[in-house]
Amino acid sequence: xxxxxxxIQALNGLQFGVLLFLMAAGLTLVFGIMSFxxxxxxxxxxxxxxxxxxxxxxxxxxxxxVGAGFCGVFVLGALIDRCGFFVLHRRDHLDQVLATFGVxxxxxEVARMIWGASPIFMELPESMADSISLFGLSYPAYxxxxxxxxxxxxxxxxxxxxxxxxxxxxxxxASNRSMVAALGVNIGWLNTFIFALGAGLAGLAGAMVGPIxxxxxxxxxxxxxxxxxxxxxxxxxxxxxxxxxxxxVGVVDTLGxxxxxxxxxxxxxxxxxxxxxxALSSLAVYVLMAVILALKPDGLxxxxxx
Amino acid sequence: MNxxxxxxxxxxxxxxxxxxxxxxxxVRIGFLATLSGGGAALGQDMVDGFNxxxxxRGGKLGGQNIQLLKEDDQMKPDVGVQAVQKFIEKExxxxxxxxxxxxxxxxxxKPLADADITFVGSNAGPAPLAGKxxxxxxxxASWQNDNQAEVLGKYATDKxxxxxxLMAPNYQSGRDQVVGFKRFYKGTVAGEVYTQLNQPDYSAExxxxxxxxxxxxxxFFPGGMGVNFIKQFKQAGLLGRLPLLTASTVDGTQLPALKxxxxxxxxxxxWGPDSANPASKAFVAxxxxxxxxxxxxxxxxxxxxxxxxxxxxxxxxxxxADKVALRNALxxxxxxxxxGAYRFGPNGFPIQDFHVFEVARDAGGRVSLKQVGTPxxxxxxxxxGECK
Numbered sequence: 001x002x003x004x005x006x007x008i009q010a011l012n013g014l015q016f017g018v019l020l021f022l023m024a025a026g027l028t029l030v031f032g033i034m035s036f037x038x039x040x041x042x043x044x045x046x047x048x049x050x051x052x053x054x055x056x057x058x059x060x061x062x063x064x065x066v067g068a069g070f071c072g073v074f075v076l077g078a079l080i081d082r083c084g085f086f087v088l089h090r091r092d093h094l095d096q097v098l099a100t101f102g103v104x105x106x107x108x109e110v111a112r113m114i115w116g117a118s119p120i121f122m123e124l125p126e127s128m129a130d131s132i133s134l135f136g137l138s139y140p141a142y143x144x145x146x147x148x149x150x151x152x153x154x155x156x157x158x159x160x161x162x163x164x165x166x167x168x169x170x171x172x173x174a175s176n177r178s179m180v181a182a183l184g185v186n187i188g189w190l191n192t193f194i195f196a197l198g199a200g201l202a203g204l205a206g207a208m209v210g211p212i213x214x215x216x217x218x219x220x221x222x223x224x225x226x227x228x229x230x231x232x233x234x235x236x237x238x239x240x241x242x243x244x245x246x247x248x249v250g251v252v253d254t255l256g257x258x259x260x261x262x263x264x265x266x267x268x269x270x271x272x273x274x275x276x277x278x279a280l281s282s283l284a285v286y287v288l289m290a291v292i293l294a295l296k297p298d299g300l301x302x303x304x305x306x
Numbered sequence: 307m308n309x310x311x312x313x314x315x316x317x318x319x320x321x322x323x324x325x326x327x328x329x330x331x332x333v334r335i336g337f338l339a340t341l342s343g344g345g346a347a348l349g350q351d352m353v354d355g356f357n358x359x360x361x362x363r364g365g366k367l368g369g370q371n372i373q374l375l376k377e378d379d380q381m382k383p384d385v386g387v388q389a390v391q392k393f394i395e396k397e398x399x400x401x402x403x404x405x406x407x408x409x410x411x412x413x414x415x416k417p418l419a420d421a422d423i424t425f426v427g428s429n430a431g432p433a434p435l436a437g438k439x440x441x442x443x444x445x446x447a448s449w450q451n452d453n454q455a456e457v458l459g460k461y462a463t464d465k466x467x468x469x470x471x472l473m474a475p476n477y478q479s480g481r482d483q484v485v486g487f488k489r490f491y492k493g494t495v496a497g498e499v500y501t502q503l504n505q506p507d508y509s510a511e512x513x514x515x516x517x518x519x520x521x522x523x524x525x526f527f528p529g530g531m532g533v534n535f536i537k538q539f540k541q542a543g544l545l546g547r548l549p550l551l552t553a554s555t556v557d558g559t560q561l562p563a564l565k566x567x568x569x570x571x572x573x574x575x576x577w578g579p580d581s582a583n584p585a586s587k588a589f590v591a592x593x594x595x596x597x598x599x600x601x602x603x604x605x606x607x608x609x610x611x612x613x614x615x616x617x618x619x620x621x622x623x624x625x626x627a628d629k630v631a632l633r634n635a636l637x638x639x640x641x642x643x644x645x646g647a648y649r650f651g652p653n654g655f656p657i658q659d660f661h662v663f664e665v666a667r668d669a670g671g672r673v674s675l676k677q678v679g680t681p682x683x684x685x686x687x688x689x690x691g692e693c694k
Contacts, residue, residue, distance in 0.1 A: 002517065005513060005514070005517045008513045009510055009513055009514075012507075012509040012510045012513060013510075015509065016507060016509075109342070112342070112346065116347070117342075117346035117347040117350055118347035118559050118560075118562060118563065119347075119530050119533045119559075119560065119562075119563035120562075120563055121562060121563050121564070121565055122563075123537075123565070123566070123567055124541065129540075129541060130543070131541065131542055131543035137513060137516045137517065138516065138542055138543040138544070139513075139542070140509075140538070140541035140542050140543070142541060143509065209506070211537065211541075212507070212534070212537050212538055212541065213506050213507070213530075213533070213534050213537070214506075214529075214530035214531070214532075214533030214534050214537075214563060215563070216344070216530045216533075216563075217344075217346075218343070218344055219506075219530065222504055222505075222506060223506065254509075254510045257501075257502075257510050257511070258510045258511075258513075258514055261499075270498075274498055274500060277500070278476040278500040278501070278502065279476070281502075282476075282502045
């Protein structure tokens with residue numbers, strides 16, 4: 001395998017990681033600060049993609065479609081938190097898992113009823129559909145845009161949480177919610193804001209992948225599982241952990257899919273390599289998670305205990 | 307008093323008897339398809355196609371009133387088996403038709419065969435049922451799973467492609483498709499990649515593909531995977547640069563989500579909506595009028611299944627009790643099929659032509675499939691010889 005190809009694959013891993021970060025940031029915020037496990041996070045991602053596709057079909061503007069994905073799911077997140085999920089905040093984790101899993105099934109059927117069982121149309125505008133040449137291999141320009149958006153969101157979240165008043169309240173609420181409430185802060189609305197922000201980021205991720213993936217019912221389910229792996233590896237509740245964990249998972253998954261079969265083909269006969277390779281590479285991320293949990297049960301970058 | 311009550315009861319029983327007698331004279335067909343979950347688009351098209359044939363004939367097939375009982379297998383073999391048992395034991399159906407996915411087909415084959423139920427398949431055609439586990443009561447109005455890959459293998463050989471790169475998801479059907487392609491492809495394999503089932507992102511595989519220096523690509527990505535793959539193949543600047551031969555990747559359920567993005571992709575199938583066959587033209591026009599979309603091959607297969615049943619019931623005068631006569635009538639395949647005339651092999655799979663289609667604009671400017679060749683004529687599957 002040439003160094004150029006390895007570089008391209010690392011770039012692919014980075015891009016996948018950045019996308020995972022958009023998902024993981026919301027999930028880890030909600031879990032870390034509100035102690036709320038939301039399995040329906042993948043459904044919010046799905047709705048982001050659907051909202052973006054609908055907006056794109058209506059306007060033909062890519063910017064509007066991304067805006068619709070983020071804002072639409074931000075509002076949706078605020079609504080479902082106010083209209084039901086807030087009851088679950090005080091319940092134990094098993095109740096939360098069961099209830100939000102029900103929401104996953106419900107959401108998939110709702111999407112099917114509104115938009116049909118077949119994938120719906122979403123494309124890139126001509127201006128962004130080009131590919132650029134890297135070391136003689138063509139690489140889609142849009143993937144570079146995904147990386148850029150992910151990095152901007154990461155910096156933005158850092159500034160929001162570390163440098164603003166609302167970020168200070170979020171951090172304070174995570175440490176001691178009754179004390180913050182006693183100081184006159186409406187912790188209920190603060191939680192709703194956090195939930196809606198996390199939902200909006202999932203919606204943004206959905207909107208960003210709309211042009212490269214199939215927009216269909218249930219599209220959020222596979223990525224939710226990988227996202228859970230990311231926050232476990234990164235350390236639950238930590239934005240920094242989510243960011244670095246997402247990059248680690250993205251790169252390990254991509255290189256596992258490409259380098260592992262290559263290495264196996266050098267040592268085994270092609271028939272066996274073709275059988276064993278795909279099986280092993282799909283395990284790579286989970287093996288990584290098992291090893292990290294064994295060595296560092298709190299994840300790579302746990303939240304500092306206060 | 308007692309006698310009057312008795313008489314009333316007898317009258318009631320007789321009335322009920324004559325009523326149920328009338329409904330028993332109807333032919334009862336159980337239609338099993340995947341109508342929820344990720345594969346629902348295919349199953350819905352099958353139901354729509356079958357219903358269209360029924361409606362055109364005033365709810366009758368072969369002049370007989372049809373009671374159509376629909377069940378959803380959710381793409382789960384155990385749910386499919388329960389539905390089939392309900393058809394057989396509770397609903398007492400005369401025929402079972404449909405079945406979308408091969409995993410469900412493999413599971414329901416045994417209960418169907420054990421109960422000696424006549425079956426008309428409308429999509430799934432797994433290899434074991436064409437070979438060792440074949441049944442004289444099963445007729446597939448569709449095709450054997452390997453066929454769509456085989457026709458592309460033949461096409462690649464005819465075109466003189468020397469290094470083809472093969473890609474499929476890592477599960478039974480994906481591996482079968484690669485075997486089918488290789489059966490008719492005489493060049494070298496530049497690479498063989500098996501991706502995870504339902505993998506969304508193919509950027510890593512596409513980078514490898516470019517580095518492999520292939521002169522064509524064969525891909526099998528059914529359902530949403532196909533939409534993902536084609537979008538990303540196009541965005542990597544590969545569509546148009548490398549011939550892309552596909553099976554179940556740009557079919558009628560996926561094209562509406564891809565439109566112009568898929569232009570130029572090649573696909574193997576037994577039928578396409580541009581067929582010049584008069585029966586097919588009438589079907590496509592009627593389907594578009596009723597449902598407002600171009601029919602997929604799954605709709606065509608189910609419609610064709612209904613026509614096949616129609617022809618057999620006509621021949622037997624609607625008598626379904628004589629199973630041998632009914633099956634002989636089905637085996638004759640004596641009707642105006644959408645694909646043109648074909649005959650059944652000993653395993654109940656059609657011996658038929660397979661075409662290659664290109665994704666192109668139709669006369670109305672919509673993105674659809676256009677036939678570009680027929681590499682395999684009167685083609686029989688590779689397993690028929692194993693059917694004893």
